Amino acid sequence: MSACLWPGKNQLMKEYHDNEWCVPSHDDSYIFEMLILEGAQSGLSWNIVLSKREDYQRAFHNFDITYCSMLSDEKLEGIKDQYNVIKHLSKLKAVRSNAKEVIKIQSEFGSFSNFLWRYVDFKPVINHWESDGDIPAQTTLSEQISKDLKQRNFKFVGPVIIYSFMQAIGMVDDHIRTCPHHFKNR
Template identity: 55%
Template sequence: MQLERCGWAMNDAVEQAYHDNEWGVPSRDEHYLFEMLNLEGAQAGLSWRLILNKRAAYKDAFHKFDPDKCAMMTDKELEHIRETAAIVKNKLKIGGVRKNAIAFLKVQEEFGSFANYIWGYADGKPIINHWTDMSQMPTKNALSEQISKDLKKRGFIFVGPVIIYSYLQAIGMIDDHVVTCPYHTENR
């Protein structure tokens, strides 16, 4: 069997690095979980490549996605970010980082960590799919719909089921590498 990287990550070095080193790799790191939640929300309606290329600017603007610091950001700070940072200028998405930080901290308090909360949906184990072609991969599923609904109830925004499905892939809770990809869990 010829192993070849997933088709979406074949043309751009930034996407390839993300695909090879992060996508589908299980993470329980709180800062990473918060970062990816917000980057996936920022991507809504845009390309993932655009967000990856602005990732460093997002980290600079939002205190390396430290949820404690993001929760305390003022309206003035958020407006300054909108005016000056090299990120997507959508006011709701920028303000969403603070809203999500506040909700994230509440989840940490309730569950001991956000990782405990999110990974609890999968009994702490990654869901490994066995797609032979990228066209088989869904954009959402029952799990992403369930998590999306609960996150919204908890005060998170930009967490629709499609965004959450992408998020679950990003944090490695779902491995959607095609089976012929060298980065699929069973090929690593």
């Protein structure tokens, strides 16, 4: 069986591919973490973001949504200066604003997970791609979720980011058909 090629020989990327990518998650903290990390990736490589993940986890108290929603501008500036995170201040401020929006969604839908997973009837979309090159950068569904999140004032949630996010939390399984981690091969 041949696995997805995109992780290459990079151990961090391989571990992410093998253990997290396209694995369904309903944990709001993890989902929030992936939303923030995917947004931080905008314009950068996933490898860069993964290499900074532990610092993100420390800086944002393991992506505690309530904690993140209450961060002051001064605290965000301190995080920018003291932690090995992406130094883009708008991306850091998005942690706070997106956390506030997640809290609103949790009160409306019971969880952030419920809000998101309803788009796929609470079942992952299982794709059967032949090669990494077949995997789309965005879909009609990621465009719809992006639009809906933007209407709710989320930041860094374009359709390409949202498609990567959907892969990250397992709403879609985009492992190539022959990958040992594809749903049908597990």
